[in-house]
Amino acid sequence: VKYSVVECLRAYTDEALATLCEHWGLAASTKPSRLRAVERILADPLHVEPAVRRLSDTERRALNLIRDAEKLCARDLLAVPGLIGGAGAAETLYSLASGGYVLVWPQERAGPFHLGQLAQAARTTNRGPTLVVPATVQNVLTESPPIRLAIQPTTPSDKGREPDGDPAAVEFLETLRLIELIAPRVTASGEVHKGDMARLRDAGQEPGLSSEALALSILIGRELGCVQESGGRLVTTREADAWAEAAAGDRARSLLRAYCNSPDLAELQLFFPEIIGAMEEHLPFGTLRRTYHKQLVASAMAGLGPDQWYAVEDFIDAVRSLDPNVLFLMEAWRAIAANAHDASKAWTESAWQSHEKRLVSWMIQRLFARMGMVGLSGDGRCFRVTDTGRYAFGAGPLPGDESPEASRKAVVVQPDFEAIVYADRCPPSLRRKLDRYADRVRSGPVMTYRLGQDSVYRGMRSGGNIDALLDALERHSEKSVPGNVREQLSTWDRKAGFVTVHVGCRLLEFVDPAEARAFATERNDVQRIGDRYVLMAGSAPELSARIHYDRPATRPFTQGPGLRLCAPWESATLFAQRALAGLAACERLENGDLVAELTRDRIDPDVEWGLLAAQLEALVQGPLAARYRTALRAWCGEPVESSARAAMLVRFEDPEACEAALELPGASACVEGRLGLNTLVLRAGRLAAFRKALRGLGLSVSRNHAVLDDGPPETWAIRWNERQQSREEPGAPDDVLPEESAEAQDEDIVLPSYSPRIMGEIIQDAINRRRSLLIQYQNAWSARPGLRKVNPVSVDLSGPQPSLSGHCHVHGGARAFKLSRITGIRLLEDERF
Amino acid sequence: MRKPKCHEGIALIEVSDPLVLTEIESDPQLQAFLGDRLEDCWVAVQPHAVPEILKRLKALGHLPKVRQAR
Numbered sequence: 037v038k039y040s041v042v043e044c045l046r047a048y049t050d051e052a053l054a055t056l057c058e059h060w061g062l063a064a065s066t067k068p069s070r071l072r073a074v075e076r077i078l079a080d081p082l083h084v085e086p087a088v089r090r091l092s093d094t095e096r097r098a099l100n101l102i103r104d105a106e107k108l109c110a111r112d113l114l115a116v117p118g119l120i121g122g123a124g125a126a127e128t129l130y131s132l133a134s135g136g137y138v139l140v141w142p143q144e145r146a147g148p149f150h151l152g153q154l155a156q157a158a159r160t161t162n163r164g165p166t167l168v169v170p171a172t173v174q175n176v177l178t179e180s181p182p183i184r185l186a187i188q189p190t191t192p193s194d195k196g197r198e199p200d201g202d203p204a205a206v207e208f209l210e211t212l213r214l215i216e217l218i219a220p221r222v223t224a225s226g227e228v229h230k231g232d233m234a235r236l237r238d239a240g241q242e243p244g245l246s247s248e249a250l251a252l253s254i255l256i257g258r259e260l261g262c263v264q265e266s267g268g269r270l271v272t273t274r275e276a277d278a279w280a281e282a283a284a285g286d287r288a289r290s291l292l293r294a295y296c297n298s299p300d301l302a303e304l305q306l307f308f309p310e311i312i313g314a315m316e317e318h319l320p321f322g323t324l325r326r327t328y329h330k331q332l333v334a335s336a337m338a339g340l341g342p343d344q345w346y347a348v349e350d351f352i353d354a355v356r357s358l359d360p361n362v363l364f365l366m367e368a369w370r371a372i373a374a375n376a377h378d379a380s381k382a383w384t385e386s387a388w389q390s391h392e393k394r395l396v397s398w399m400i401q402r403l404f405a406r407m408g409m410v411g412l413s414g415d416g417r418c419f420r421v422t423d424t425g426r427y428a429f430g431a432g433p434l435p436g437d438e439s440p441e442a443s444r445k446a447v448v449v450q451p452d453f454e455a456i457v458y459a460d461r462c463p464p465s466l467r468r469k470l471d472r473y474a475d476r477v478r479s480g481p482v483m484t485y486r487l488g489q490d491s492v493y494r495g496m497r498s499g500g501n502i503d504a505l506l507d508a509l510e511r512h513s514e515k516s517v518p519g520n521v522r523e524q525l526s527t528w529d530r531k532a533g534f535v536t537v538h539v540g541c542r543l544l545e546f547v548d549p550a551e552a553r554a555f556a557t558e559r560n561d562v563q564r565i566g567d568r569y570v571l572m573a574g575s576a577p578e579l580s581a582r583i584h585y586d587r588p589a590t591r592p593f594t595q596g597p598g599l600r601l602c603a604p605w606e607s608a609t610l611f612a613q614r615a616l617a618g619l620a621a622c623e624r625l626e627n628g629d630l631v632a633e634l635t636r637d638r639i640d641p642d643v644e645w646g647l648l649a650a651q652l653e654a655l656v657q658g659p660l661a662a663r664y665r666t667a668l669r670a671w672c673g674e675p676v677e678s679s680a681r682a683a684m685l686v687r688f689e690d691p692e693a694c695e696a697a698l699e700l701p702g703a704s705a706c707v708e709g710r711l712g713l714n715t716l717v718l719r720a721g722r723l724a725a726f727r728k729a730l731r732g733l734g735l736s737v738s739r740n741h742a743v744l745d746d747g748p749p750e751t752w753a754i755r756w757n758e759r760q761q762s763r764e765e766p767g768a769p770d771d772v773l774p775e776e777s778a779e780a781q782d783e784d785i786v787l788p789s790y791s792p793r794i795m796g797e798i799i800q801d802a803i804n805r806r807r808s809l810l811i812q813y814q815n816a817w818s819a820r821p822g823l824r825k826v827n828p829v830s831v832d833l834s835g836p837q838p839s840l841s842g843h844c845h846v847h848g849g850a851r852a853f854k855l856s857r858i859t860g861i862r863l864l865e866d867e868r869f
Numbered sequence: 870m871r872k873p874k875c876h877e878g879i880a881l882i883e884v885s886d887p888l889v890l891t892e893i894e895s896d897p898q899l900q901a902f903l904g905d906r907l908e909d910c911w912v913a914v915q916p917h918a919v920p921e922i923l924k925r926l927k928a929l930g931h932l933p934k935v936r937q938a939r
């Protein structure tokens with residue numbers, strides 16, 4: 037909710053409005069007239085602008101603080117007097133409020149506002165009135181004037197060296213690189229996982245990244261938005277690239293602002309370890325107090341003169357004079373938390389020396405110096421604010437960036453795709469690009485990177501482009517990039533955009549290309565592919581069939597006359613035609629059906645015929661007819677001989693009698709074979725001996741001219757199977773024995789399917805490397821295929837029914853699986869047996 | 870004339886150059902996953918084999934983009 041000026045003023049007491057009128061010299065005697073008069077004044081820039089210009093420095097600093105925070109509680113503002121300019125924060129606030137430069141938001145159940153509440157805010161525990169700056173004042177308000185410190189410049193005995201490079205930027209870039217390399221996990225509380233933090237520290241040792249700098253860089257990266265959590269891991273963002281591309285001054289300023297605005301108290305943990313819990317409690321999130329100690333030092337830095345040296349000690353004393361209570365040194369709770377007997381002057385002095393002073397020294401000598409914002413004297417006791425520092429602290433203009441000539445010799449790209457980088461000359465933008473697009477082979481003052489396809493693609497996947505990399509390499513290299521490197525990078529770039537995989541598509545197939553064309557013309561949300569296909573997003577028109585590819589594959593072909601196969605339009609999938617390749621040539625009829633004829637010239641005679649039969653069996657509905665199997669067997673060179681001769685047949689009326697005859701030793705010796713259920717073929721000239729043997733069972737054989745045919749196998753095969761099953765031994769192929777339907781829950785999982793020939797290779801590979809397999813197996817008794825995990829032991833590809841033998845985890849025992857019934861397979865790389 | 874049929878949930882590979890598709894079709898490992906070639910630059914692939922296809926395409930030096938149909 038935002039309140040207008042008049043809404044705010046309506047919540048003021050008459051006395052408060054009278055004070056405002058008095059400030060502006062308005063002659064109004066009643067509350068409504070005072071309200072109207074003040075509102076008119078505050079809406080008029082001609083009155084507001086000169087008045088704001090006349091405000092004191094402390095008042096303008098306070099106004100800026102409230103404006104930057106959009107709205108601020110009075111207590112929060114009064115808790116940071118150092119940012120306003122020292123003592124007298126309450127008076128400053130009173131002065132601003134009595135002029136209407138700061139308005140108080142109406143508060144529910146708080147009664148009308150009177151100016152005395154502002155003074156009370158510092159003494160009470162509640163947050164006090166909420167302050168805002170009216171829009172007219174905001175529009176004319178200039179930047180905060182720097183705080184002038186009572187500190188004298190000094191002359192150091194040893195002026196030291198100029199700040200060497202940009203160590204903070206390098207540390208920050210290293211941290212980004214390590215985050216990309218390790219992708220550390222993030223815990224529920226938002227902290228980096230301890231184990232991954234240790235890995236980051238270990239990895240940071242080689243490029244010389246201290247754990248302190250690593251933690252600080254992660255903190256700053258998060259605050260800047262260069263690093264964020266994604267999928268439970270810490271990742272870098274595009275902001276990181278934008279940061280690296282920015283000018284040196286802007287980079288330093290953004291690092292400083294991110295550090296100062298970060299609510300993390302890492303530095304307090306370092307310098308106040310024994311009272312950090314109490315500190316956390318007294319530095320609430322979302323208040324200026326939380327970051328006060330950092331903001332105060334940065335504000336004090338802004339007040340230092342250009343090109344002048346200052347003693348670190350003097351500066352720390354100046355900060356203390358701004359607010360000795362910056363970290364609650366004057367509060368009783370701090371002495372209690374520190375187990376001090378009493379907060380005596382001696383204890384206060386000692387605590388300041390051992391805590392606050394060390395903290396501020398660290399900020400100057402470690403933090404700001406590494407950010408290139410201050411230059412240190414040889415002994416580190418004096419410092420001066422650099423041009424970059426003045427810009428970052430908000431006290432100077434943006435300094436000129438490093439000259440292009442300086443970074444002209446930063447990199448040498450060699451024809452073997454290695455890039456040699458001189459760290460001292462390498463600008464952060466180039467370093468960031470190389471970290472993204474190349475693998476670092478060696479760190480140090482002279483770094484080596486290797487440009488490889490994987491690393492380049494990794495960079496491209498994170499959103500970059502090759503042209504920018506090439507441009508950067510050209511700009512920072514004395515010699516141009518070798519032609520072969522340039523060409524290869526361009527080839528990788530071109531190749532990167534070559535292939536797109538569309539998943540979860542809805543593809544319409546038309547019999548007639550004209551219909552497809554007409555349909556595509558009518559609809560806007562479709563894309564025509566080829567003559568007969570349309571890729572669509574919305575609802576489909578009236579369809580003749582819908583083929584779902586997220587379900588187990590169905591067998592599209594029916595067995596036709598001769599060696600023909602036919603896939604009706606409704607069931608022909610987009611994989612039917614290619615699945616038959618190597619066996620038959622497919623032809624599409626006008627009605628959309630697919631027909632194929634098995635021909636000898638398509639068959640590779642070197643392939644086991646059983647594998648080809650299994651391939652065919654996996655595509656056709658019902659058991660594969662003998663004619664196909666026989667043809668394949670003959671074409672693959674397997675002997676399928678036939679011969680003719682006269683034979684004596686004996687037919688029994690009962691199949692049991694037939695089997696009984698076979699069990700008699702005397703009779704079975706006379707039998708050459710069995711034809712169907714009821715008929716036996718006798719050896720030549722053994723009829724008399726057979727009769728004699730049967731007589732022992734009380735059977736007689738009569739000669740007649742009746743037809744001794746048991747009929748086609750369809751009429752007796754079922755009974756034959758039943759009889760055979762009752763005699764079956766354990767350990768037979770898995771689909772012979774009915775089994776529990778344990779696979780019901782696995783229906784949703786579908787695995788890639790292959791032809792039995794390729795499947796054989798996958799299984800052999802799994803056997804050789806002792807890897808488990810996940811297979812989708814369609815047994816004879818289930819409507820849908822089930823999922824099995826198998827430890828493969830052997831694969832038999834030479835028999836008429838190629839099969840896989842192994843340990844089935846579902847059944848906990850040895851099983852055999854026909855390849856033609858395996859509808860999907862996946863090798864489990866992670867599971868050895 | 871028969872009504873159209875819908876291939877629901879199919880995966881397709883689109884390439885910018887037909888030569889790339891020829892290269893994909895001639896790769897023995899990818900062949901197993903391929904279906905009909907719909908056009909010079911489009912081919913159907915087994916949706917359940919997409920992870921394997923992406924892995925192989927990367928091994929062949931491509932940087933395949935995956936696009937979920939609307």
